[in-house]
Amino acid sequence: MxxxxxxxxxxxxxxxxxxxxxxxxxxxxxxxxxxxGAVTSISHLRSRLQDFGHEWDYGIGKLSEFSGTVGExxxxxxxxxxxxxxxxxxxxxxxxxR
Numbered sequence: 460m461x462x463x464x465x466x467x468x469x470x471x472x473x474x475x476x477x478x479x480x481x482x483x484x485x486x487x488x489x490x491x492x493x494x495x496g497a498v499t500s501i502s503h504l505r506s507r508l509q510d511f512g513h514e515w516d517y518g519i520g521k522l523s524e525f526s527g528t529v530g531e532x533x534x535x536x537x538x539x540x541x542x543x544x545x546x547x548x549x550x551x552x553x554x555x556x557r
Contacts, residue, residue: 463547465540472535477531481523488519520549 495508 463544464535467537467540470537474530474533474537475506477533480526481519484519484522488515491515 475524493512495512496505498508499505
């Protein structure tokens with residue numbers, strides 16, 4: 460017989476990190492999108508830098524969307540595991556006559 464174990468603290472840290480990854484990147488990426496063109500007077504390069512910044516801004520938005528979805532899935536995993544763990548413990552308690 461094997462033991463069923465999930466490190467709920469690690470699961471929670473992972474969920475938190477996933478849900479906040481966009482927060483860590485949004486400010487630098489927004490600055491890149493807004494200020495990248497200011498570093499040069501060459502119009503073509505300035506345009507390409509601004510495009511690059513806007514593409515990253517879009518990508519970070521998508522990353523935020525997807526990581527939020529994964530974070531929600533981890534909440535469901537945590538809740539389902541906790542429920543199974545409690546039912547399993549109750550079953551063992553009944554079997555032991557407690």
